[in-house]
Amino acid sequence: MYICIVMSNSKLYKGSLNTIILKLLNENDKMYGYEITQRVKELTKGELKITEGALYPALHKLEAEGLLDVEVAKVDNRLRKYYKLTESGTKETVSKLEELAEYIKTMQALVNPKLA
């Protein structure tokens, strides 16, 4: 008999989600919401689970801001909404990735000052 205690869905840090979405779309041309949740699960070996309650509002907001374009498709009689980066979405991706790199550098300076 095995008892497995999983670390509680390791929290997203504020602001990470948009960066993740943008980066994935930057690599994959177009993706739909459910696909994003699955891809993140794969890439992080199950460590990060994007909840729909976070994902869909985020996608809608990015679209409203003009960073994403939508294209609706019907596959197997099921709806899919494919998102892709706009031009300004691509620019924002670069800036978000720089911000993340900066954040990681800053945190390492605080937490591991010997290496900095």
Place this chain on the structure above:
Amino acid sequence: MYICIVMSNSKLYKGSLNTIILKLLNENDKMYGYEITQRVKELTKGELKITEGALYPALHKLEAEGLLDVEVAKVDNRLRKYYKLTESGTKETVSKLEELAEYIKTMQALVNPKLA
């Protein structure tokens, strides 16, 4: 004439603050609030500014959770509240630092999958 545009007080990512506080106290035995804000400014070369509105409630909460002990002092006729880690605060520090390392690893797997 110089015009200097500073990147707007580079945002803290949610959840980072507690980790920073705990780590600093882990290294410095005891510190007071104002000192923490100054130390963070130094260590990050001005990139991260801990606001009092974030710091003091965070310190109070960590104390209420039993992770910090307080000791009031009067220096130059001014009040100081020195905080130090309790035993469980030290344990929590370890766990928070592991969490941060994990988070950084996870984000790198997403953002830079070739390196992972």
Place this chain on the structure above:
DNA sequence: TATAATACCTAAGTTCCTTATACATAAGAA
């Protein structure tokens, strides 16, 4: 035939932060 997987969505609540304000002393500049 019920459950899981696929696929979308929103609303309420929580947490953590920013912004703004307040109080008080000491030091320095105008």
Place this chain on the structure above:
DNA sequence: TTCTTATGTATAAGGAACTTAGGTATTATA
């Protein structure tokens, strides 16, 4: 002398970004 800056604490209102908990609908699987 008086205003500003630095030191030091604190709280309250507001917002942004999550979690949790629902809801709808189709297809595949046990």
